[in-house]
Amino acid sequence: MNQKNWKAAVLAALFCAGSVFFPAARAEAVDVWTIAAQSLGVLAAYRSTLASILSMGADPAAQIASMAQDVEKNGLDPNENDVRIVNAVMQGLTEHGGYVLKTNSLPFIWHVTDNADFNACCYPTDYISINRGLVRGLHADEDELAAVLAHEMTHGIEQHSAKNYAKAVAQYFGMSFLNIDAGLTDWNTLNALANYSIAKNVTLPTEYAADEGGFYIMARAGFNPGGGAAAMARMAYYLTYETQNVLEYQDPDEKGKDDFSDHPETELREKRLAGLMTDWSAGHVTVKDRKHVCIDGKELLTVTWTRDDYDNTVENAYYVAGALAKAFHEKDDLAAWGFAERSDGGCDFLDASRVNRALHEFADDAKTSARLYALVADAYAAEEASGARTKMKEAEALRQEAMAAARQTALEANAKVIKKMRDAADTYSDYGMGDKALIQMERVFAAKHMGDEAESYAIRGRAKAVAGDYDGALIDADKACAMDAKNADNFLNRADVRHMRGELTEALADCAAAKAIDAKNPYAPLMSAQIYDEMGNKDAALAAYRDFYALRRDGVRRIPEEYLKTISPKDCREIYEKPREEKERKRQEEYKKTNKTSEKTI
Incomplete structure (x- = not known):
């Protein structure tokens, strides 16, 4: 499936020109792209853009933001059966698909949106958006859905989106250089050539790769190996005879024509997937x-x-x-x-x-x-x-060797990379996603260069608490504090665990221990204030919030109004009172407009 609205948004924001070179033979697309990029001096643009997108792809906050943006625009599918089936398929694929994530990739998250288009896509953040139009178009068939969703997972595993967007950026830069330097042709023509080249030489090869990678993921996960070819057959029928969207319509008489599509013809994809089934x-x-x-x-x-x-x-x-x-x-x-x-x-x-x-x-x-x-x-x-x-097993052994090599590369990652993974786990816990945090921490504990082991136990303990394993959480948190009693964050993590366990007095003791270790750590007074407030001790909460305010003025929005009006009346007015007054003013204006309209009608 295509990269959907995220792709369009990124291209619209980043690209103000057109392409760089003419379409090349498909078999030689990658080599031609590299040669062209180097010769035009745009390889730096590619690398810079790729680094930026990959960095975003390793950030859980960006992943959750991309999910929220998608849900805000399209809404969530209200049909419980659609959601149940997709969740079951994705659980099967993610737990049993036998794939290896890169160290700068995140665990997959997904939603079924209330969008009628026949589509799904994987964002560079490993968020997979599945339209209800796709689920209904495939009649909620588990094996066909598995083929499509494993295809999207492969885009994420291989970081296709990031690489394709970066190449597109470089192509548009290159086109502007060519046109300015040589005046080759008008901008509209070059823009069309850019779109053609990106579709055929950048995106199209990754679609074939995603079909193949997706086949192996869904087959290993126990789904019907014929599901991929069946999905292509169903998709072709739907787009030709059933879709109500003119933009989705696929004219059967147009098959075989070379156009601007970034996806292979469904008939060709069906044959390829059928061939993979035969090999299997x-x-x-x-x-x-x-x-x-x-x-x-x-x-x-x-x-x-x-x-x-x-x-x-x-x-x-x-x-x-x-x-x-x-x-x-x-x-x-x-x-x-x-x-x-x-x-x-x-x-x-x-x-x-x-x-x-x-x-x-x-x-x-x-x-x-x-x-x-x-x-x-x-x-x-x-x-x-x-x-x-023997041949079949040798082919599977080669695929397993490739996965083992990828897994070994991940295990050999340096401590700096593992720290980023550990930080990502803690961010997942911040968002209440303990299951994803634990997946990250499994990867951290498997690494050969874990770095700060005590911190790893602290973060895993907090993740366990967020996921509901309170006993396991305290075991890890205790171990972290015992291993490194000089790290205030270890005590703050245990304070959070104890807070979630309902052990408020013990949580306050850990906050005090953290403050004794690092008096400038703002989270010790912040957490203390929240716990005191929960206990109904308003005076102690106010004092703790004062300490927090003194350390982190930029965190003033984390202080509730009832305390902020005492600590800083000026900030309280800006953050709480003025917005409330503005909201009331707008409500009154709308009320007056409505009344005037009613009077005129009468």
């Missing part, structure tokens, strides 16, 4: 003419459509084939399929999970099940001579 099956399973399911080229069965509202034959074919592919991939011999003859002459095989549902439905007769048994038996028998299983 050790080469045994194929779909012929989009309806005949074959094993080693021999037809097993022909599917038909099963919905009342449209012909879903193609999707059924890929789901039957995908179930077979999953079984061939995971099971090393015929016995593992669990074939068992039934009294009606048919046979049971594999489990009754969702992934196998279509296969069971179409093979549920004596003739087909007997043929399936024979074809599967022949397929395994032929593997010794063909080496198909």
Whole structure:
């Protein structure tokens, strides 16, 4: 899916010119881009922009801000079933997809928005926005959604958005240099060439990569390997025959034409994903003419459509084939399929999970099940001579080696990088997202160069408390204070843990300990003030807020009005009273306008 409104906003804000070079052959796009960027002296612009976007992508505050911006603009999908299914799919992908995040990437967060467009996108912050239009367009099908969302996850894992935006910036800079220096052509023409070049030579290759990466994530997570090809078939049908949005419409007669689209044709993507499914099956399973399911080229069965509202034959074919592919991939011999003859002459095989549902439905007769048994038996028998299983396992081993290398790179990150990850975890706790903070801290504790171990325990303890594990939180917090009793932040973290546990007196003692270590730390009096206020001790709260105000004048907005009016009447008026008066003034003006309008009507 495309990068949606975030992409448009960034491009609109950053780019005031057009492109730099003419379209190149797709196979050579990356090399041509690098050569052009170097020759025009815009590589620095690329690197600078990339660094800025990657920095934003590692900041939980930016991630949450991008989510809030999306939700504010589009709203949240009110349909509980949409949200439940997407959450289940994303949980499956993130927990079992077998991928490795870069050290400057964040755990994925997501929302289903109340947007009718058939779309999803991954922001550079690893926030995934899923439109209800996509969920409904795919009929909330878990395996098709898994393919699309794993595709978006791959964009985030490989940091495609950041890299593509940075290349686009460099191209626009380069175009301005060329046009000023040589006066090649008018700005409108060059702008069109820029859009074409960015779409075909920058974005398009990453779409293919995201399809492939997404396939492996969803297949490893246990979804139907035919879901990717099925999703493309469904998307093509929806965009051609069902969409009510003229901007989404895909004319079937326009296929194959070279345009400004930054996405490959759905037909080509379907074929590629079907090919990945075949490879996943050790080469045994194929779909012929989009309806005949074959094993080693021999037809097993022909599917038909099963919905009342449209012909879903193609999707059924890929789901039957995908179930077979999953079984061939995971099971090393015929016995593992669990074939068992039934009294009606048919046979049971594999489990009754969702992934196998279509296969069971179409093979549920004596003739087909007997043929399936024979074809599967022949397929395994032929593997010794063909080496198909060995090749499949070698290919998977190479992918696992690549992930292991990426994981090792993350583990070897220096202490400075790990500190940023630890700080990101603490930021997640600030936002009440203890689960994401704990994911970050898992990465921190796995690192070989953790740095400040005591601080790591303190931050993990706070994260556990935010996530609801209060006992585990106190164990970590106690350990942090014991390991480093000279760090005020360790005691403040434990104070926060004890506050969440309801141990207010103990929390105040930790605040006092932190103040004794570092009298200039503003958070000790701030937390003390909040706890005293909660206990109803207004005098002690006022005194603590005074101390906080003396240390952090710029934090004055964190002081409630009832205390600020005593501490600083001037600040209180600016922050609380004047805005309230202005709001009331506007309300009165609106009231008068409404009354005048009513009088005229009468």
